[in-house]
Amino acid sequence: MTHTKGAVAFRNVRKSFGHFTAIPDLSLDIEPGQLVTLLGPSGCGKTTTLRMLAGLESPTEGQIMIGGEDVTRLPADRRDVSMVFQSYALFPHMRVGQNVAYGLEASGIKSGEARKRAEEALEVVGLSGLSGRLPAELSGGQQQRVAVARALVLEPQVLLLDEPLSNLDARLRRQVRTDIRTLQQRLRFTAVYVTHDQEEALAVSDTIVVMKDGKVAQIGSPRELYEAPASEFIADFIGEANVVDGHVRSIEGDIAKVDVGGVTIALPSRGIKPGPARLSLHANAMKVRSEGQGVPGTIASSAYLGDHVEYEIDGPLGRIFVVDDESEVPLPAGSNVRLEVRPRGVALIPQEHA
CATH class of the missing domain: 2.40.50.140 (Nucleic acid-binding proteins)
Known part of the structure; x- marks a missing residue:
């Protein structure tokens, strides 16, 4: 795999919690500019994999690379990644613009520059003119787009999305997943997306990695997984066949x-x-x-x-x-x-x- 900005690689990664092994041996390459979804039922290891990439968990064994750099032992704040959580995690007392600029200011960028970049990020996600509002004055879909803007403004090599739509109702889920996919295709950033929702995965992904018991059950495009399942598990899980x-x-x-x-x-x-x-x-x-x-x-x-x-x-x-x-x-x-x-x-x- 070429050492390109935004490339991700797991090499023989194992993660154990005491006597329980959540990830026995994971090797996986994610190409730059791709939206790759980790999909699977609860307990399959997808969130543990995302947290190891984010630096929120450390592998028991193996190696994790981002952009050709070994980040296996780097703390979360020294990895060039940003994470969007299912809970949005916005500061309720801060206005939208302040929420988006917060990470930039915390990293030492002057407030004037941080505010300017925050406005640009809000424009990218279609929220121009809302920087003065409080999160409580926005809809759930708008709050989630603020969370995406806050992550994107840091210009990470990899954007991580952990069940980002699970708190939205069905209609908003469809709208926000379309927003995220359109944005990713326009800006061509690398994104790793976690969900247990098959329809969501089919709608947003370049590539889907289906996981079962901490292992990769099948990797492919949405169409490949839907039309050519590699096992009964995949057939049953993708599209409820x-x-x-x-x-x-x-x-x-x-x-x-x-x-x-x-x-x-x-x-x-x-x-x-x-x-x-x-x-x-x-x-x-x-x-x-x-x-x-x-x-x-x-x-x-x-x-x-x-x-x-x-x-x-x-x-x-x-x-x-x-x-x-x-x-x-x-x-x-x-x-x-x-x-x-x-x-x-x-x-x-x-x-x-x-």
Whole structure:
């Protein structure tokens, strides 16, 4: 990896807390100018990894590099990183401009220069003219953007974001994640983002690192993880796919003919040989039909959610979860249906990782 400003590297990093090993052996490269998300369920090690990068935790073993410099033993205040916390951590008695300028003044920059740079940072995050307000006079989304401005004004090599949207309601989460992604793409800073929310990770990331039990389960672009999961864990975690049994009938080149619930579809073979197989079947990869061709099933339950209907359907694949955006009126429980399976959203799961 080139020693470039903003590059991050973990080399055989282990972190233990007493007899418990949270991170057994982590090696990971983050390219400059990328937004990389650490994603995984609670307790998977993602926040511990971020805290080690920030200098808030020390590795038990291994090496951490930022911009080619070994920072493994450097204290947090000597690392060229800034952190945005889920709680915003704004000073309630300070006005917005003072909050943003605080870190600059603490590092010895004269107050006039610090205020000027704070105004520029607020303009970058779309909050021009609000420097005289108190945090309590801002919305949650505006407060989070102040926290981002306060971190960016220090011009760090790496911006760290720890569950930055978890305190916002659903609509604000969508807006602020768009703001963060747009800002990162415009300024091209390196960002490491922690979340347990799959949709959030898919929306903001260049690369997603899915963690499980302190280890990297899969690294890839949002599309790679969604469409080509490396294991049943990834398939289940990204997009809440159904993991079902199928049968590979034949392989031609890199295309497999696969039997799924009595219906044959063509899929990338992913190195899988003819015979029994496991498949990832996304909930929106199926259309519910009252009649015709498709996988037979019986509706166990249905829920109307405005722009789509959610079904649980029993059939040869077991009980599966289906999201249908074409159903205007939910079909009642007990209805016999056919499921039209679309290849996009269906993937064979490599056997050696299953």
